[in-house]
Amino acid sequence: MGLLSLGTPLDWHESKQHNEHVREHGIAQLINIFAQHSSRDDDRFLWGDEVEYMLVDVDDADHTAKLAIDYDHILDDLNDPTKAGPKAEAANVSFHPEYGRYMLEATPLRPYDGDCVADYVYIEENMEKRREVAESELPKNIVPLTITTFPRMGCPQFTSPPAKPIGPASQSLFLPDEIINRHARFPTLTANIRKRRGHKVAINLPMYPDQHTKLLDDSIPRDRGLFPSDAEPHLGASKPGHVYMDSMGFGMGSSCIQITMQAANIDEARYLYDALAPVTPIMLALSAAAPMFKGYLVNQDVRWNVICGAVDDRTFLERGVDPYPGYHLTGGMDIDPQRHLTKHATNHTINEYGDISNLKTNDGKPIQRIPKSRYGSIDQYLGDGAVTGYFRDDYNDINPPLNRKVLERLQQQSGFDKLLAQHFAHLFIRDPLVVFSERVNQDDTLDNDHFENLQSTNWQTLRFKPPALYPEGTDLTKVPGWRVEFRPMDLQLTDFENAAYSTFIVLLSKAILKFRPNLYLPISKIDTNMDWAHGVDSVIDQKFWFRSLRKWNLRNSDFIGYDLTWFDRYTNKGNDVAGYLNGYSRNGPVKEEASSTDEDGEVDTIVDDYDEVDSDGHEKRYTVAEIFNGTDKFPGLIKLAIKALATEVLPASEQGHCNCAKLEAQVVRIKYYLMLLSYRASGKIPTTAHWLRDHVTHHPDYRHDSKVSQTINYDLIKLAEAVTSYDKTALEPLLGDEITSFLTGGTSA
Ligand code: ADP
Ligand code: MG
Numbered sequence: 001m002g003l004l005s006l007g008t009p010l011d012w013h014e015s016k017q018h019n020e021h022v023r024e025h026g027i028a029q030l031i032n033i034f035a036q037h038s039s040r041d042d043d044r045f046l047w048g049d050e051v052e053y054m055l056v057d058v059d060d061a062d063h064t065a066k067l068a069i070d071y072d073h074i075l076d077d078l079n080d081p082t083k084a085g086p087k088a089e090a091a092n093v094s095f096h097p098e099y100g101r102y103m104l105e106a107t108p109l110r111p112y113d114g115d116c117v118a119d120y121v122y123i124e125e126n127m128e129k130r131r132e133v134a135e136s137e138l139p140k141n142i143v144p145l146t147i148t149t150f151p152r153m154g155c156p157q158f159t160s161p162p163a164k165p166i167g168p169a170s171q172s173l174f175l176p177d178e179i180i181n182r183h184a185r186f187p188t189l190t191a192n193i194r195k196r197r198g199h200k201v202a203i204n205l206p207m208y209p210d211q212h213t214k215l216l217d218d219s220i221p222r223d224r225g226l227f228p229s230d231a232e233p234h235l236g237a238s239k240p241g242h243v244y245m246d247s248m249g250f251g252m253g254s255s256c257i258q259i260t261m262q263a264a265n266i267d268e269a270r271y272l273y274d275a276l277a278p279v280t281p282i283m284l285a286l287s288a289a290a291p292m293f294k295g296y297l298v299n300q301d302v303r304w305n306v307i308c309g310a311v312d313d314r315t316f317l318e319r320g321v322d323p324y325p326g327y328h329l330t331g332g333m334d335i336d337p338q339r340h341l342t343k344h345a346t347n348h349t350i351n352e353y354g355d356i357s358n359l360k361t362n363d364g365k366p367i368q369r370i371p372k373s374r375y376g377s378i379d380q381y382l383g384d385g386a387v388t389g390y391f392r393d394d395y396n397d398i399n400p401p402l403n404r405k406v407l408e409r410l411q412q413q414s415g416f417d418k419l420l421a422q423h424f425a426h427l428f429i430r431d432p433l434v435v436f437s438e439r440v441n442q443d444d445t446l447d448n449d450h451f452e453n454l455q456s457t458n459w460q461t462l463r464f465k466p467p468a469l470y471p472e473g474t475d476l477t478k479v480p481g482w483r484v485e486f487r488p489m490d491l492q493l494t495d496f497e498n499a500a501y502s503t504f505i506v507l508l509s510k511a512i513l514k515f516r517p518n519l520y521l522p523i524s525k526i527d528t529n530m531d532w533a534h535g536v537d538s539v540i541d542q543k544f545w546f547r548s549l550r551k552w553n554l555r556n557s558d559f560i561g562y563d564l565t566w567f568d569r570y571t572n573k574g575n576d577v578a579g580y581l582n583g584y585s586r587n588g589p590v591k592e593e594a595s596s597t598d599e600d601g602e603v604d605t606i607v608d609d610y611d612e613v614d615s616d617g618h619e620k621r622y623t624v625a626e627i628f629n630g631t632d633k634f635p636g637l638i639k640l641a642i643k644a645l646a647t648e649v650l651p652a653s654e655q656g657h658c659n660c661a662k663l664e665a666q667v668v669r670i671k672y673y674l675m676l677l678s679y680r681a682s683g684k685i686p687t688t689a690h691w692l693r694d695h696v697t698h699h700p701d702y703r704h705d706s707k708v709s710q711t712i713n714y715d716l717i718k719l720a721e722a723v724t725s726y727d728k729t730a731l732e733p734l735l736g737d738e739i740t741s742f743l744t745g746g747t748s749a
C-alpha cells in the first residue's frame with residue numbers, strides 16, 4: 001500500500017469536512033514535488049514487483065480449505081527487528097499489510113536493476129524466498145498461495161476460525177469484518193466507502209450458464225434484519241442471473257501482481273505510461289486467473305471489474321442512476337440532503353468538466369457525473385513532452401470529469417502542461433476516503449501524505465508515481481524518481497509464471513524506451529478492450545483494438561530473428577554472430593524492406609496491409625496472438641522484448657553469443673518466461689482461468705449448476721498447492737510438456 005499512516009482514522013461524517021483541505025494541500029504538495037524533481041534526469045532503470053499472498057488453512061482430515069484469518073501477527077513479526085525482521089532482510093524481501101487479514105503483500109526489499117540481466121531471473125528466486133520466509137513463520141497446514149480469488153470466499157464457513165458476517169464496517173451479508181486487516185485504516189476505509197456512497201457496493205457477475213444452473217443467487221438471505229442495508233439486494237442491488245457481492249473484500253481481498261519501473265526522467269515516464277496503456281487489456285486477458293467468485297463459476301475470467309465495483313464510492317447521482325426506493329441520490333456527501341432532494345438522477349445538465357449544474361457540496365465543490373469507479377482503467381494519456389511527438393489530442397477522447405479548481409491552479413504553475421494538469425485534475429475529483437486526525441495539518445514542503453491520500457486511492461490500470469518530498473540537501477540521485485506502475489494483471493500460481501509476466505513487462509518497457517514504438521489508441525478503445533478482456537477465454541477468442549500494426553513507426557526488418565529462436569542461436573555455438581546482431585534471416589542477410597511513408601509522415605511497419613481497416617486506418621482489431629507473437633510482416637510485442645534483451649540488457653561484451661554458463665542459464669530461463677506468454681497468447685497452453693474452470697466442470701462432485709462445493713474448493717486448493725510446488729502431473733495440463741519438462745528437470749533446454 002502506498003500509505004499506511006498511523007493514528008486515528010476519522011469516520012466519514014467527520015472526515016468529509018476535511019475533503020477540500022486535503023485536496024488543497026495535496027496539490028500544494030504536488031507542486032512542491034514538481035519543483036523539487038521535475039528537472040531530475042538520468043535516473044537508473046530500477047524496477048520491482050508486488051505479489052499478494054493468501055494464507056489458506058488446509059485441513060486434510062476434514063477435506064476443507066479456508067482462508068486463515070488469525071495468522072496476521074506474522075506480518076508484524078516479519079517487520080520486527082527483534083523477531084523475524086532480520087530473516088526477511090537477509091533474504092532481500094519485504095512484507096507489507098494488505099486489505100485481507102489473511103493476506104500478505106511482499107516485494108523485494110531493494111528494487112532490481114533493469115540493466116542487469118541476472119535480475120530478470122533473480123526476481124523468481126526472490127519470490128521463492130518470500131514463500132520460504134513466510135512459510136517458516138507458519139504451521140504446516142497454513143499455506144501461502146498466490147491465487148487471484150479464493151473460490152468460496154463469501155460462502156458459509158470460508159474462514160478459519162469461523163466468523164459470522166454480521167460486522168458493522170462492511171454490513172455484508174456474506175463477508176465477516178474479521179477478514180479485514182486489523183489496522184484501523186482498513187475497516188474505516190470499508191465503512192467510509194459505504195457511507196459516502198449512501199448504500200453498499202453492489203457487484204453483479206453473470207453466472208456461468210451450465211445445464212442445471214439456476215439463474216438466481218440463492219445465497220442471498222431473504223429476511224435478515226440486522227442492518228437497514230440488508231434489504232438492498234431486494235431493492236434492486238442484485239440482478240437476476242448474476243452472482244451478487246456486497247462488500248469491499250470481494251475485490252480488495254483478491255490478489256494481483258504489480259510492477260513498478262523507474263524512468264530516466266519525467267518525460268520518459270510519461271511516454272512509458274502512454275505506451276503501456278494499450279497493452280493493459282491485452283495483459284489482463286493473457287493473465288486471466290479468476291473464473292470463480294462466492295462459490296460460483298462466473299461467465300468471465302478475471303477479477304478486474306469486481307475490484308472496480310468493490311471500492312466504488314460514487315453516489316447514485318454521480319453514477320447517473322435512480323436511487324433505490326427510500327434512498328437519497330447524493331448518498332453521504334457533504335451536502336444538506338433536504339436542499340437537493342431530486343427523484344431522478346438523469347434530468348440534470350452537465351458542463352464540460354462533468355459538473356452537475358448548481359449542485360455543490362458544503363465546501364463549494366461541484367457535484368459531478370462520474371462515469372468510472374476510482375478503481376478503473378486510466379482516463380487520459382499524459383503525453384510525453386518532446387520525447388516522441390506522437391501524441392494527438394483526439395486520443396484523449398472520453399472527456400473524464402475534472403476538478404476545475406485544481407486544473408486552473410496547476411495550469412498556472414511551471415512544470416505542468418495541459419496534459420499533466422488534466423491528469424491530476426481528474427485524480428482530484430475524488431474525496432479522500434480516510435483522514436487521520438493527527439495528520440490533518442502537514443508541512444507541505446516536507447510531507448506528501450495529502451497528495452498520496454488521493455493518488456493512492458485512484459487505483460487505475462497504470463499509476464504515474466511522482467517522487468516524494470525530501471529535506472533540502474538530500475542527494476536526489478539516491479531516492480526514487482519518476483516511476484510507472486503496471487497494475488492490470490491477475491496473479492499466477494507459480495513463482496515461475498509471476499516472474500515471467502513481470503520480466504516480460506519490464507523487457508517490453510525497455511524496448512518501448514529504446515525503440516520508441518507509437519502504440520497510441522484512443523482511450524475509448526482501450527476501455528472497450530478492458531470490457532472484452534473480461535470474457536471467458538478472451539485471450540484466444542477475442543479480437544482487440546490495437547494500433548494498426550503498420551503504424552507503430554518501426555521497421556519490421558529491424559526485428560526479424562528476434563523471436564524465441566533467437567535464444568537458441570545465442571546460446572548455441574557456431575552460429576552466424578553478425579546475423580542476429582542486426583536482425584537475422586533464415587534466407588541470408590536481411591534485405592531492407594521498401595518502407596513507405598504515408599500522408600501523416602509515419603513510417604509503415606509493414607508493406608502489406610491487413611483487411612480490417614478502421615475509418616482512419618490507425619486502429620484495427622487483432623487477436624492477442626497477432627499483437628503478442630507478431631507475424632512475418634510485423635514484429636509483435638515479443639520481438640520488441642527479445643531485441644531489448646539482446647541489445648540493451650545484455651552487456652556489450654556478451655552480445656555476440658553466449659560464452660558463459662551462468663549467463664546461458666539466465667538467458668534460457670528468460671526464454672521459457674517468454675515462451676509461457678507466447679504459448680498462452682496462441683492458445684497452445686491454457687490461461688489459469690481456463691484450466692481452473694476445466695477442473696471444476698470435470699470434477700466428480702460438480703452438478704453442472706455452476707456451484708463450487710466445499711469439496712471442489714478443497715481439491716482446487718490442493719491442486720494449486722501441487723502446482724505451486726512444481727508437481728509434474730499437476731503442472732503439465734497448465735503449462736504444457738515443454739515448460740513442465742524444463743521446470744521439473746525432464747529435459748534440458
Ligand atoms: P505501492 O504499493 O505504492 O505500489 P510498494 O512499495 O508496495 O508500492 O511497491 C513498489 C515496488 O517498487 C516494489 O517492488 C519496490 O521494490 C519497487 N521500487 C522501489 N524503489 C524503486 C525505484 N526507485 N524504481 C522502481 N521501482 C522501485
Ligand atoms: Mg497490494
Ligand code: MG
Binds near residue numbers: 050096
Ligand atoms: Mg504495495
Ligand code: MG
Binds near residue numbers: 050258485
Ligand atoms: Mg502497487
